[in-house]
Amino acid sequence: MKHPINIFWFRRDLRLEDNCGLYHALDMNVPVLPIFIFDTEILEKLPKNDARVTFIHDTLQTMRSKLQKKYRSTMALLHGTPKDVFAQLVKEYNIKTVITNHDYEPYARARDTEIKHFLSKRHIDFISFKDQVIFEKNEIVKADDDPYVVYTPYMKRWKEKFKTSHLKTFDTKTHLNNLVKQANLPNLSLSDIGFTRSDQKVAPYNTAPELIEAYESKRNFPAKDATSKLGPHLRFGTVSIRDIVKRALAEKNETFWQELIWREFFMQILWHFPHTVNQSFKPKYDRIEWRNNESEFKAWCEGKTGYPLVDAGMRQLNQTGFMHNRVRMLVGSFLCKHLLIDWRWGEAYFAEKLHDYDMASNVGNWQWVAGSGVDAAPYFRIFNPTTQIEKFDRNLEYVRTWCPDFQELTYPPPIVEHKFARERCLEAYKSALE
Structure with a gap:
């Protein structure tokens, strides 16, 4: 009889620290197998030297090394459509629950519905958590429950509803020993998934206090290196949105904070109006x-x-x-x-x-x-x-x-x-x- 495990599925949250879904997965008293799927549905549309794929691959290798060195564990890197990958995983493991974090794009919503249905037929739970935003879906709406379609009133309501409790850190570090102890899980090179290393590098982000402090006065001048370069890191979750909002609040920079709110405004627009x-x-x-x-x-x-x-x-x-x-x-x-x-x-x-x-x-x-x-x-x-x-x-x-x-x-x-x-x-x- 195979021992039961849970699976944590990394997607837009490529970090071990302050990861809401990962924290809850590790807190369930069942060993957790972490996985990442190089989704062929997404990859086949990209150039074969796509810098984002190189960035994701490098980030995952860093995470795998850290897990191997400190926790005698690692992460399974898998390739295929999510449904085909899970069809294989259910043959190999006695899976109780699959845990992940919410994704709001139309393709992701359809994918997650398909996987949830596939797993439920096999009596496996599928649970996801809010992680990449402070507010999501219907959490910031008008009094009549209609979504905001103008930024300024959305931003004002966002700030009214915001509390520092929304910035709670999910302390995954204390639970990482609950990962499956297996150091030989599948790994993949870039060539294994049909890609080559990009010549372009995703820039590191900069949230130094002096950059945030001067953000409003310098951000409109393209010759100045005065923007945070946070975009890819928030997109792929190599940094926690909660951590970034904390930094914005620490410097009391309204403009920088409001740029983060713009991001959530557009995300809830896409959620409510996917046809756009x-x-x-x-x-x-x-x-x-x-x-x-x-x-x-x-x-x-x-x-x-x-x-x-x-x-x-x-x-x-x-x-x-x-x-x-x-x-x-x-x-x-x-x-x-x-x-x-x-x-x-x-x-x-x-x-x-x-x-x-x-x-x-x-x-x-x-x-x-x-x-x-x-x-x-x-x-x-x-x-x-x-x-x-x-x-x-x-x-x-x-x-x-x-x-x-x-x-x-x-x-x-x-x-x-x-x-x-x-x-x-x-x-x-x-x-x-x-």
């Missing part, structure tokens, strides 16, 4: 007749539009997997408004390139610049890519770094004239919306 992944939140915006010129889209992707700040942003993205947030707004607006290219094209390109890609924030922000989303910029707000340089990169430090050829004869002329593009955009939007 590929449909405009405001349906009439799907009537816009996009030009969708493929050669112009290619020029935008390659940073060859003839507008230095736009091109600098796209080249930074292509070379590093990161783009400063102020520049993201400009390049997004330029694609939708100047070139009249569907926001979904840009969203898909960012999804492939950004290290910090998160579906909720990416979709939310792209719909924001297109004017089609919740709490969006009005459609007649069209950033001027030339005056944006004067505002945010007056000394051309950022432009010179990423677009050093902008004064060369080989630099392309502007792909479209600003005044003409603005008028064309206003006409296209008016025709669709009236």
